[in-house]
Amino acid sequence: MKRNVLLTLAAASLLVLSGCSNLTGYGDFTMVEDPAQAETTYKEAQTLNENVDDVEGYENETTVVGSYTEDGETSDVDMKATTRIGIDNTKYASDTIMESPLGTMSTFERFNETDNKYYTYMGLDFEYVDPDTTKEMAINLKLRIENSMLNVDVDADCDAAMISANIEDFHMLASMSYSEDMKIYTSSKGYYKVTTTEDDLTQECIFDENGSLVEMKMNSTADGDNVVLTSKISYETTLDTINMEDYEEGSLESSMSFGLFMMTFLSLSLGTSSSFLDY
Numbered sequence: 001m002k003r004n005v006l007l008t009l010a011a012a013s014l015l016v017l018s019g020c021s022n023l024t025g026y027g028d029f030t031m032v033e034d035p036a037q038a039e040t041t042y043k044e045a046q047t048l049n050e051n052v053d054d055v056e057g058y059e060n061e062t063t064v065v066g067s068y069t070e071d072g073e074t075s076d077v078d079m080k081a082t083t084r085i086g087i088d089n090t091k092y093a094s095d096t097i098m099e100s101p102l103g104t105m106s107t108f109e110r111f112n113e114t115d116n117k118y119y120t121y122m123g124l125d126f127e128y129v130d131p132d133t134t135k136e137m138a139i140n141l142k143l144r145i146e147n148s149m150l151n152v153d154v155d156a157d158c159d160a161a162m163i164s165a166n167i168e169d170f171h172m173l174a175s176m177s178y179s180e181d182m183k184i185y186t187s188s189k190g191y192y193k194v195t196t197t198e199d200d201l202t203q204e205c206i207f208d209e210n211g212s213l214v215e216m217k218m219n220s221t222a223d224g225d226n227v228v229l230t231s232k233i234s235y236e237t238t239l240d241t242i243n244m245e246d247y248e249e250g251s252l253e254s255s256m257s258f259g260l261f262m263m264t265f266l267s268l269s270l271g272t273s274s275s276f277l278d279y
Contacts, residue, residue, distance in 0.1 A: 039180075058085040059234050085237070087159075089111075095108050100268075145250040192207045
C-alpha cells in the first residue's frame with residue numbers, strides 16, 4: 001500500500017506536482033486564530049484562486065525524499081520530477097522529466113509538422129541490477145507514439161485557456177471545501193497558506209496575492225516513516241528542445257516493453273523491487 005502511495009506522489013509528479021520552500025520570499029506567515037476570520041480569509045483566497053487569470057506557461061519542480069519501512073525493511077526515496085506545459089510554435093507542448101540516482105525517465109508531447117500529428121516522445125536512460133539474475137542492466141530507449149487525444153483537432157492553435165485547462169492544480173483551492181480543521185495563514189507579503197492534516201499526512205499549500213498556487217508540501221509520518229514531497233510552481237516555462245528523429249516509432253510490442261521498464265524504473269527509484277508489478 002505504501003509503495004502505491006509513493007508512486008502516486010511521484011507520478012503526480014508527473015502531475016503536480018517541486019523544489020525547496022523559500023519562506024523569506026513569501027514574508028512572515030501569521031496564523032489566523034479567530035475561527036470566523038479564518039473561514040473568511042480562506043474564502044477570500046478561494047475566490048482569488050477561482051478567478052485567477054489564464055496563463056501561457058506552467059512549470060512544477062517536485063522532489064520526493066525520505067525513507068519508509070515496509071515489512072520490516074527500510075527503503076530510501078530520492079526522486080525529482082519536472083513538469084512543464086507551454087506553447088511551441090502555436091501548438092500545445094509538455095515536458096515531464098523524472099530523475100533518480102538510477103537515471104532519467106522523460107515524456108514530451110510535441111506537434112510534428114512533417115506528419116501533421118501530435119506525438120508523445122518517451123525516453124528511458126537508467127542502470128540497475130536485476131534482482132532475479134543479479135545481472136547489471138543498462139536501459140536506453142527512445143520511443144514515440146501518436147497522441148490520439150491531441151490529434152482530435154490538429155489544426156487548432158494553443159492558447160492560454162488551453163494551457164490553464166491542462167494544469168490540474170490551477171484552481172485547486174476553488175475545488176476544496178473549508179473545514180474547521182484547516183489552519184489558515186497570511187503573510188506580510190500578501191501570500192496565503194492553507195495547512196491540512198489527515199491521519200499521518202500533512203499538506204501545506206501556499207498561494208500568492210493573486211490566488212495562484214506557488215508551493216505545496218506533503219509530509220507522511222505513518223508508522224515512523226518520514227517522506228516529504230515538496231513542489232514549487234511557476235507560470236512561465238522554457239520547454240526542452242528535442243530531436244524528433246531520435247525516437248523510434250512505437251509498435252505494440254515495443255510499447256509494452258517500454259511500459260514494463262518504466263514501472264521498473266519507478267519501482268526501484270522509490271526503494272522497492274521489481275516485484276512492484278505484483279502489487
